Amino acid sequence: MSAHKIWLILSSEFWRRVRSKAFILATLLVPVGFVILAAAPALFGYLAEQTDERVVALVDETDQLADSLAAAGGDRITFESTDAPIDSVRAAVRSGVYDGYLLLPASLLDGEGEATYYSMEGGGLTLRTQIDGMVDRVVQERRLTSAGADASVLSIVRSDVSLSTRKLAEEEGTTADSSLALTAIGYAMAFIIYFAVFIYGQYVMQGVIEEKSNRVVEIVVSSVRPFELLMGKVLGIGAMGLMQMVTWAVLVVGGFSVAGPVLALVMSPEALGVAPDASQQAMTEAAGASIPTIPLDLVAWFVLFFLGGFLLYAALFAAVGSAVEQQQDAQNLLLPVMTPLIVPILFLFFIIESPNATVSVVMSIIPFFSPILMVLRAAITSVPLWEIGLAFGLLFATFVxxxxxxxxxxxxxxxxxxxxxxxxxxxxxxxYD
Amino acid sequence: MAHLEVSNVTKRYGDTVAVDDVSFSAEPGRILGLLGPNGAGKTSTIRMITYITVPDAGGIRYDGETVGPWSQQRMGYLPEERGLYKRLRVKEQLVYLGTLKGLSKAEAADRADHWLGRFDATGWADMKTEELSKGMQQKIQFIATLLHDPSLLIFDEPFSGLDPINADLLRDIILELRREDRTILFASHRMEQVEQLCDDICLMARGDVVLRGPLRDIKEQFGKNTLVLEFDGDDHFVDQLEAEGRVRVNTRSAHRAELTLADGTAARTVLDRALAATDELYRYERTAPPLNEIFVEVVGEDEARRMQEEAATAPAG
Structure with a gap:
């Protein structure tokens, strides 16, 4: 086997694709679309809620919270206390007199039960967060008072309200909050690997079919070994895919670093449910328009498993491509290639729910599944190094x-x-020999 | 320049024996015609010579050594089914294929320029291959075959699908390569092409070599039992001769007949009849049989007919 020949084929395959207009366009436009898609809901949600002034009926069974809530509601949310029976309040909400009604059960002050907000439209995310925060604060204050807390304690709590919510978010953030973010990241990574393997694998198959059906392949294999051609092609398209994904990552990160400040300019902190003096980072995060920091080792595993998965599946796509003369004939033969690629997708939710169950561990070590499932587990739970090492070793051996x-x-x-x-x-x- | 030796080569695909214990050799400065109908094992044999596949048994040596990646760099192969990368530009394509044959990029680029000039195609260098006409693509394909200055050349049905001008061009190039003492293998099922170009022939049928040797010797071996007549006037005498079993008619038109003498028929008989029947006799020639007839005699009528049908349906070359 000649490494030089493989290199010649690799670079030819790489350049011939990378400089095509379709490739350049896709590489540039996809991240723009992604940033717009990610930032748009936050922006629209904000604009939608800012225009509305909400009127909320308050059914206060504790009889102690109405005033404080009304004060907390400020200009944007008007709480109107009512003693009317629930049915008529509901009817009023339905007929549009109120945007919704808030039910505060008597047991709330004993630390039991929960406040419930009813509305026709389910309420915007921001509205819900705001009401939640207000009820929280008001109930907390009332309970402290009735527990006989000293006025000085009360004033500390009150003055600290905004500060302490931020602190809670950040401290617990390393566990609770960022685990949510990491689940999203793991989920996204799993899907990216799935799509990347699928799409770039198809490129390999198309390339093989094209070479075969226009007969140039016979000339090429009278110059290089078929295996060299196969490796050069797979590696060349793999290099193209890696470059495309790195470009996308750079553009998306760059895009958000522009989008963040823009959002910060047009939005006010309260609208996002964060403290008025919140940092720009906190705001963009709350608006859903930022990328949480991704641990470096996760990035490394992502790249390694993407490459391993791509190489494994690309080899199979190439084998299928070599057996047919046109794309349509490949459908049947693709079944055993596509099935192991799709199976892990069915397990995504199970693994997110219980990443350390035996089934999850085993599934994530199986070579055909590990590119998708091990990366997901590595993102959402701390996977022992031996497991991830074993999965990668097996993946590599299977590829060979x-x-x-x-x-x-x-x-x-x-x-x-x-x-x-x-x-x-x-x-x-x-x-055959 | 070196010698190619195919010895006792066998190749199976599953249960099918594509090539069965085949031996022949090709010499520098000569053109070896590899003849036979489709399915005779020509392409399978060529693929082993070009080291695209390897024999199950037997060996192929070039310049005294078993063929391998090293010999691929010294051979140029023009397959029967031709193709190029459609989206590559012409020169880029040639440079790529040249580097796969072991040329450096600069070398390949220089030679591509040289050959494009030679084929009056310098202006095509930056065109995409798919923008070229079929004939232009053929030229590019020849260049790709010759670019790395191979000492062994293998042409599989090189004239199929060629327009007459390109066919002449290719014929000139093949003869030029022969003068330069290269070893040339020319596979075809079209006898008249082989007869025009080849020094040696190797006739294959059903995976076997049925006849091989220098073309001239083979023709002599089959004797001068063929007559060519050109005439004006009544041609009924030909039918009569055939009906009497004295001759077999190879080809015939209104003013021309090519006949094979049946055993025991004196050539003189045919001349007498022709003189008696026709208004004018322009040509009477006793000659060696054309390759076609030799083939019929060697492989039998059925196989020969099959082959001629194939030749008739193949694109003119």
């Missing part, structure tokens, strides 16, 4: 085995024309 099998299929397939072969026929190719 599969590229060998694929190479043997490929070498026969690229020169076979006529009827599309079945699985049995293809299995026989592997044994």
């Amino acid at each position: 085995g599969m590229i060998w099998v694929a190479g043997r299929i490929y070498r026969v397939g690229i020169l076979s024309y006529g009827k599309t072969p079945g699985f049995r026929e293809i299995a026989r190719w592997v044994t």
Whole structure:
């Protein structure tokens, strides 16, 4: 095997794709679309809520909180106490007299039960967060008072309200809050690997089919070994994919670093439910328009498992491509390639729920699933190094085995024309000398 | 320049024996015609010579050594089914294929320029291959075959699909390569092309070599039992001769007939009949049989007919 030949093929495959207009356009436009999609809901949500002044009926069974709430509501939310029966309050909400009604059960002051907000539209996210915060504060204050807290304690609590919410968020953030973010990241990474393997794998298959159906392949394999051609092609398209993803990452991060300040300019902190003096970082995070910091080792595993998964599946896509003369004929043969790629997607939610269950651990170590599932687990839970190492080792070993099998299929397939072969026929190719 | 030796080569695909114990050799400065119908094992044999596949048994040596990646760099191969990367620009394509044959980029670029000039195609260098006409693409394909200055050249049905001008161009190039003492293998099922170009032939049928040797020797071996007549007037004498079993008609038109003498028929008989029947006789020639007839004799009528049908349906070359 000649590394030089593989390199020649790799760079030709890489450059011929990277400089195509379609590639350049996709590489530039996808992140722009992504930033717009991510930032738009936050912006629209904010604009929508800012225009509305809400009137909320208050059914206060504690009889102690109405005044404080009315004060907390300020200009934006008007709480109107009512003693009317629940049914008529509901009717009033339905007929649009009120935007919704807030039910505060008597037990609330004993630390039991929960406040409930009813509305026709479910309420915007921001509105809910605001009401939640207000009720929280008011109930807390009332309970402190009735527990006989000293006036000085009360004033500390009151003056600290905004500060302490921020502190809670940040301290617990390292566990609770960021685990939510990391779940989202893991989920996103799993899907990115799935789509990347799928799409770039298809590129490999298309490339193989094209070379075969326009017959140039026979000239090429009279100059290089079929295996060198296969490796060069897979690596070249892999390099293209990696470059595209790195470009996207850079553009998205860059995009958010521009979008953040822009959002901060047009939005006020209260609208986002954070403290008035919140940092720009806190605001953009609350607006959903920022990327949480991703641990570096997770990034490294992501790249390694993406490459491993791509190489493994690309070898199979190439083998399928070599057996057919046009894309449509590949449907049947693709089944055993697509199935192991889709199975992990079915397990995503199970693993998010219980990342350390035996099933999750086993599934995430199986080579055909690990590129998607191990990266997800690595994001949402602390996976022992041996597990992730084992998964990667197995993935790599499987790749070596599969590229060998694929190479043997490929070498026969690229020169076979006529009827599309079945699985049995293809299995026989592997044994040819 | 070196010699190619194929010895006792066998190749199986599953249960099918594509090539069965085949031996022949090709010499520098000569053109070896590899003849046979589709399915005779020509392409399978060529793929082993070009080291695209390897034999199950037997060996192929070039310049005294078993073929391998090293020999791929010294051979130029023009496959029967031709193709190029459609979206690459012409020169880029040539440079890429040249580097795969072991040329440096600069070398490949220089030679691409040289050959494009030679084919009056310098202006195409920056065009995308798919923008070229079929004939232009053929030229690019020849250049790709010759770019790395190979000492062994293999042409599989090189004239199929060529317009007459390009066919002449290719014929000139092949003859030029022969003068330069390169070893040339020319596979075809079209006898008249082989007859025009080749020094040696190797006739294959059903995976076997059925006849091989220098073309001239083979023709002599089959004797001068063929007559060519050109005439004006009544051609009924040909039908009569055939009906009497004295001759077999190879080809025939209104003013021309090519006949094979049946055993025991004196050539003189045909001349007498022709003189008696026609208004004018322009040509009477006793000659060696055309390759076509030799092939019929060697492989039998059925196989030969099959092959001629294939030749008739193949694109003119």
